[in-house]
Amino acid sequence: MLDPSGILFWPEAGLMAVADLHLEKGSAAAKRGGLVPPWDSRLTLDRLLPRIRAFQPKTLVALGDSFHDRGGPARLPAAEADRLRRIAAQMRLIWVLGNHDPVPPEGLPGEAMQELHMGPLSFRHESRGRTPPRSGEAAEICGHHHPKARIATRGGTVSRPCFIGTEQRLILPAFGCYTGGLDVLHPAIAALFPRGGRAFLLGADRLFSFALAEIRRQAA
Amino acid sequence: MPPRRSAQTVPPSLDAAARTEGTIGTDAAAAPEDRPGEPPEAAASVAASAGSADSIGTNDAARPTRIPGGKRKSPAGKGAAADRPRARVTHKAEPGSIEATPSSRRTPVSRPASKDRAASGKTKAVPRKPENAAGTGDRAPPSGVLLPPRFASWFAGRGWRPRPHQLSVLETAQSGADVLLVAPTGGGKTLAGFLPSLVELAETGERGRLHTLYVSPLKALATDIARNLLDPVGEMALGLRVETRTGDTPADRRARQRAHPPEILLTTPESLLLLLSRPDAAEAFAGLSRIVIDEVHALAGIKRGDQLSLCLARLRLLAPEARRIGLSATVAWPDSLRAFVGTPEQPATLIEAPRGTPPALSMMLPEAHVPWSGRMGLAGASVILRRIEQADTTIVFVNTRAQSELLFAALWRINENTLPIALHHGSLDIEQRRRVEAAMARGTRGEGRDRLRAVIATSSLDLGIDWGGVDQVIQVGAPKGVSRLLQRIGRANHRMDEASNAVLVPANRFEVLECQAAIAGVEAMELDGEHPRPGGLDVLAQHILLMAASAPFTADALFDEVRLAAPYAALSRRDFDDTLGFVEDGGYALHAYERYRKLFRDSAGLIQIRGERVARQARMNAGTIVEAPVLKVRMGGPRGFTLGEIEESFANALRPGDAFLFAGRKLCFQRLRETVVEVSEGGPGDPVVPTYAGSKYPLTSGLAARVRRMLHDPSAWSAYPEPVREWLELQRERSLLPGPDDLLVEVFPRHGRFFLVAYCFEGRNAHQTLGMLLTRRLSRDGAAPLGFVATDYALALWCANPPGDIPLLFAPDMLGDDLEDWMAESSMLRRTFRNVAVIAGLIERQHPGQTGTRRQVTINSDLIYDVLRRHQPDHVLLRATRAEASGGLTDVDRLADMLVRVQDHIRVARLSRVSPLAIPVMLDIGREFVRNEADEDALLAETEALLAEAKGEAEPSTEELVLAPGHAQELRRLTRTPGGRERGRDRARERRRRTIPGGGRGLPA
Structure with missing residues (x-):
């Protein structure tokens, strides 16, 4: 089940997945000289916690790039770290590792792993692409690309973060509050869906569904 | 004052002779530094001459x-x-024009075009007494002053005589005053600007020191001026070096310029800023004698002008003796320009050349x-x-x-x-x-x-x-x-x-x-244009950092310095301190970034930059021109040729085979490769045309007032062509013609909707703001507004229910809470914030050509805006954004003026059908759709349904779930749509949510 906040919830397994939190991206930018406002981790968690309360998952999977860089966990403000600890106390917290955070977050609870396999599903940061799926895997759930899509409407183009998926593959939108997006027509994403797919754009209280082919056709 | 060295020749009108190869401008009236693709400027050795541009x-x-x-x-x-x-x-030419000497009177057509003009010397200097001249501002016209003999004989040898305003500038400049010369194009302006320098340099014979700095808004202009100064200087073997310094200047020449400065350096505001940010700036500019600022009117009042004025203030400290000469076209606000060229305390002396025919x-x-x-x-x-x-x-x-x-x-x-x-x-x-x-x-x-x-x-x-x-x-x-x-x-x-x-x-x-x-x-020569607004705090932030890169300073000294710049004369200490605080560590309420400070204060209280890396980064991001990302358009494969640039957002909307119109050709989009749009000639179907952001100017208020007056006065209609006269006659018959101070508002039904058309004549930006505010008000009144369209002349809104009391609707109190609410959510503010954040150095520039995968990692300015607005609404960058938007994209200032003006002057015409005057704006409906951000979801839903319908699919989903409380509110913030209070259907939707439509099959459910 896809939630218009950009979260995946699997009721049977009690599993909630969220991608690309990019916590402490603000301070990472500050380190490099871009003094952007520092409250991004707080805001990201502000948005995540109500969804956790709503779905009451048994397992929370962060699909990689949960921290913007390796130093992120150390820079996380104490209040935010406490909130993560409280989450971990209530459920199984799994850090799937991503390219931004290739090592487990130090000082924070939760299990870290490259991939999580559960039933027919694999949870990983970046799609395997054309590599054949591992045996027994029916579909993969991943993040990494921060998909967004643009729809030409009567009133101009509307751009929104989106899920994009087929029966074998689902990419979640980035959940972090400082994360940008990559258009689903960009080759990096489009190449993962050679036979088309469907994008679900996040709305205020529902998703909007468009076939990839439609997006491509009406982009012009 | 006889010149010690041999006389040198200069062309009589540099800015005429200079342009034989043409100069370049961009639509932003700016030639950004480091603009790719521009050829390097002519150096001292380049002998490019007029008309040598070979291609056809x-x-x-x-x-x-x-x-x-x-x-x-x-x-x-x-x-x-x-x-x-x-x-x-037709005005009569000013009497007493100086005629060209007979030798210059050849057949104009057979002469080089540029010289023809210069020789005509028909202008007359009229040094005007400025009304409120201070200090040196007030001078008598030059009476017996003549050029040094060598210059005079050089002029005579060419068959020219110096124009009175050129002599007037020379005399005033020599007296030690700053000068603002206002002259029409071709009035010998540039020569007037350089004459004092050339005379001085000829007299003193001093070489090897930077004597004159010339600043032009256009890189190409600097290059052409250099080229045209070179000829006489070279011919006379004066040993005078004239060089340019722009973004194109190669590193080795920059180094040589540092070691051996030319006597005359021609540059742009951006390059000047970079020179001033160097640690050796004080030394480099210490001996400067003169500064010539070309096209002042094109710089003052915009951010590039703010930046230049701050640089001039710095030069005032580094080279207190240096006098300025500003060159300008005729402007509505000469006094602002006088302060810009001089200082607010001591404005430049105004010298006006007579207007041409x-x-x-x-x-x-x-x-x-x-x-x-x-x-x-x-x-x-x-x-x-x-x-x-x-x-x-x-x-x-x-x-x-x-x-x-x-x-x-x-x-x-x-x-x-x-x-x-x-x-x-x-x-x-x-x-x-x-x-x-x-x-x-x-x-x-x-x-x-x-x-x-x-x-x-x-x-x-x-x-x-x-x-x-x-x-x-x-x-x-x-x-x-x-x-x-x-x-x-x-x-x-x-x-x-x-x-x-x-x-x-x-x-x-x-x-x-x-x-x-x-x-x-x-x-009537009723000049208009924006009155220069106060300087932007984002520009100040950039300047502070770059000045810190040059040398340590104290806050007090820098505060005094920047107030020498006219746009910052009224800068408050609070704004200055907050801007400084932002540069130091972001200026966030909790000082979360103590360890990432860009500036620190040493034990002596001096403010220093944290290190060379910070300085280098600051220099790389210098400049106030923020462009939308663009992509090059290339024809004929990788070894083909470049036609120009289109905005990336437009390119992204193209798919292979699409035809578009660009560079005067019909092109067929082939593919996007890296940062290049590859095209071929031709293509099927009707081509689309690339559009570019921010390329529309609103109608000025002066002109709008004139239109209103003429509309009101049937006796003025005789000037109009027949169809227009008939149109207005018909309007008078069927509806009303507003008086010059009235606001006409028409209300009529059409297609089951109620239209409200207001003829404000305040420009599109102000009308859009008004449209947003009226929409809020109408929906509160239960009129259920459905949309609106704004043109430069009128605003049309349509509602499901008839609107109520019209004068009440336009009461000025709409500029209160509603405005605040709307401003906070407005996309105009977001766009403005992005520019402010880039200029202030909060986010790095998105360089053209940055690939999509990289961009997803840069922090979107919209997201920063939301975070900042929520956590620190009075942050200095938000204040800068609001200040800028109120006069620009939202034009709130102008709207406020109008609402006050039309109070008690609102004339309402309730009609049974559309009025003649309303037809143009009605035809714009659909063409000029102004999106209310609250409608984005509705638009998406509509498009989704349309596509499903077109393909004969069922509704994507019928299953509904109960929504967890608090969710909708949270998501609305995420998706940047303002609250759905106004709309019943939103309220209904808040309570439900759709699950994955059919395409999600195969997913766990």
């Missing part, structure tokens, strides 16, 4: 473009009455009929072509790049005599622009294909050009302002005894009124 201007530029439909016959013969001059504005202005209508709406003016193509045929060389000015492409194509469709007509706008490849300019400069001297008869241009040709051969200017579409129109007319050179010839071609009926008002405005 008409070759690429004027190739006819095939458009579906092929060649069409000109509808000549029909409606021959189209070409009727409506007004002729006033232009002959007329209006010309399309042949068939006067269109009701539309802004492209394509209906006028055939009359425009006829005017081009009748003149030697014409510049056809349009308002947007898209319009230039469309008009170019429309003209070539009917151009049966294949008159060489070229295209010029700021997104075209620089080489192509240069070729066009060179061909224009050759003017009537050109032969065959070498000779260009017309160029379609945007504001890319507003600045810096002075072409002798151009004898006609055509403005297609509304001029939008008197000063702007004058500037454009001034691009046409004219012979001494003839007025320059300009024709206005309105694109629709309201534009007929506007053109007529503009003609009257030119006649």
Whole structure:
């Protein structure tokens, strides 16, 4: 089940997945000289916690790039770290590792792993692409690309973060509050869906569904 | 004061002679530093001469473009009455003009165009007593002052005499005062600016020290001036070095300039800033004697001007002896420019050259009929072509790049005599622009294909050009302002005894009124334009960091320094301190970034930069020109040639095989490779036209007031063409004509909706803001507004229910909470914030060509805006954003003025059907859709349903779930849509949510 906040919830397994939190991206930018406002981790968690309360998952999977860089966990403000600890106390917290955070977050609870396999599903940061799926895997759930899509409407183009998926593959939108997006027509994403797919754009209280082919056709 | 060295020659009018190869402008009236693709400037060794630009201007530029439909016959013969001059504005030339000496009187046509102009020397200096001159500001005209003998004999040898305003500038400058010279194009302005320097340098013979700094808004202008100074300096073997320093200057020459400074350095504001940010700035500029600032009017009042003024303030400290000479076209606010060139305390002395012969202005209508709406003016193509045929060389000015492409194509469709007509706008490849300019400069001297008869241009040709051969200017579409129109007319050179010839071609009926008002405005010389606003805090932030990169400072000293800059004269200490605080550590309430400080204070209280890395980063991001990301358009594969640039957002909307119109060609999109759009010629179907952000100017308030007055006064209607007169008569019959201070609001039903049309004449930006605010108010009143459209002249809203008390609706108190709410959510504010954040150094520039995968990692300014607004609403960058938007994109200032003005002057006409005056704006509905952000979801839902319906699919989903409380609110913030309070259907939707539509099958559920 896809939630218009950009979260995946699997009721049977009690599993909630969220991608690309990019916590402490603000301070990472500050380190490099871009003094952007520092409250991004707080805001990201502000948005995540109500969804956790709503779905009451048994397992929370962060699909990689949960921290913007390796130093992120150390820079996380104490209040935010406490909130993560409280989450971990209530459920199984799994850090799937991503390219931004290739090592487990130090000082924070939760299990870290490259991939999580559960039933027919694999949870990983970046799609395997054309590599054949591992045996027994029916579909993969991943993040990494921060998909967004643009729809030409009567009133101009509307751009929104989106899920994009087929029966074998689902990419979640980035959940972090400082994360940008990559258009689903960009080759990096489009190449993962050679036979088309469907994008679900996040709305205020529902998703909007468009076939990839439609997006491509009406982009012009 | 006899010169010690041999006399040197200078051309009598640098800014005439300089332009023989043409100069470059962009639509932003700016040549950004490091703009890719621009050729390196002429160095001392380059001997590029006039007319040596070899390529044939008409070759690429004027190739006819095939458009579906092929060649069409000109509808000549029909409606021959189209070409009727409506007004002729002719002023007598100032008496006492200085005539050129006989030797200069050759047949103008046979002479090089530029010299022709310079020799005509018909201007007269009128040093005007400034009303509130302070200190040195007040000087008598030069009486017996003459040039040093060598200069005088040089002038005489060329058959020229110095013009009075040139001598006046020389005398005033020598007295130690700063000077603002206001002169029309071709008035020998640039020579006047350099004369004091050249005389001094000839007299003292001092070399090896930077004596004069010249700053121009256009890189190409600096290059051309350098080239034209070189000739005389080289001929006379003066040993005087004239060099340019721009973003194109290679590193080795920069190093050489540091070790051995030239006597005269020509640069741009951005390069000057970089020079001042160097640790050796104090040393480099210590001996500076003179600063010449060209095209001051084009810089003051915009952010580049803010930046330059701060640099000038720094130079005031580094070189207290250096005097300034500002060169400007005629402006509405000369006193602001005087303070800009001098200081707020001691403004520059104003010297005005007499105006040239006033232009002959007329209006010309399309042949068939006067269109009701539309802004492209394509209906006028055939009359425009006829005017081009009748003149030697014409510049056809349009308002947007898209319009230039469309008009170019429309003209070539009917151009049966294949008159060489070229295209010029700021997104075209620089080489192509240069070729066009060179061909224009050759003017009537050109032969065959070498000779260009017309160029379609945007504001890319507003600045810096002075072409002798151009004898006609055509403005297609509304001029939008008197000063702007004058500037454009001034691009046409004219012979001494003839007025320059300009024709206005309105694109629709309201534009007929506007053109007529503009003609009257030119006649009355009622200059308009924005009054310079206070300097931006974002520019100040950038400046502070770069000054710290140069040398440590104390806060007090820097505060005093920046207030020497006119735009910052009234800067409050709080704004300064907050800006400084932002530069130091972001200025966030909790000082979360203590360890990432860019500046620190040492034990002596001096503020220092944290390290060379910070300084380097600051220099890399210097400048105030923020451009939308663009991609190069390349034809003929990897080894093909570049046509120019289109905005990335437009390129992203293209798919292979799509046809679009660019650079005067119909192109077929092939693929996007890295940062290059690869195209081929041709393509199927009707082409689309690239559009560019921010290319529309709103109507000035002065011109709007004139339109209102003329609308009200039937006796003025005789000037209008028949169809327009009939239109207004009909309006008087069926509805009302508002008085000059009235606001007419019409209410009528149509198609089951209730329309409300307000004729405010305050420009599109202000109308959009008003539309947003009225929508809020109407929905509170239960009128259920459905949408609105804003033009420069009117605003139309439509509602499901009849609107109530109209005067109450327009009460000025709407500028309270509603405005605050809307401003916070407005996309205008977000756009403004992005520029502010980039200039202030909060986010790094998105360099053109940055790939998509990289961009997803950079932090989106919208997200920062939301975070900042929530956690620190009074942050200095948000204050800077609001200040900027209130005068710019939202035009709240102008809206406020109007609401106060029309109080008790609102005239309501409740009609049973649409009124004649309302037709144009009604036709714009659908064409000019203004999106209320709350409607984004509705638009998505509608599109989704339409697509599903079209494909015969069922509704994507029928299953509904109960939504967890608090969720909708949270998501609404995420998706940037303001609360759904106004809309019942939103409230209903809040309670439900759809699960994955059918496409999600295969997913766990």
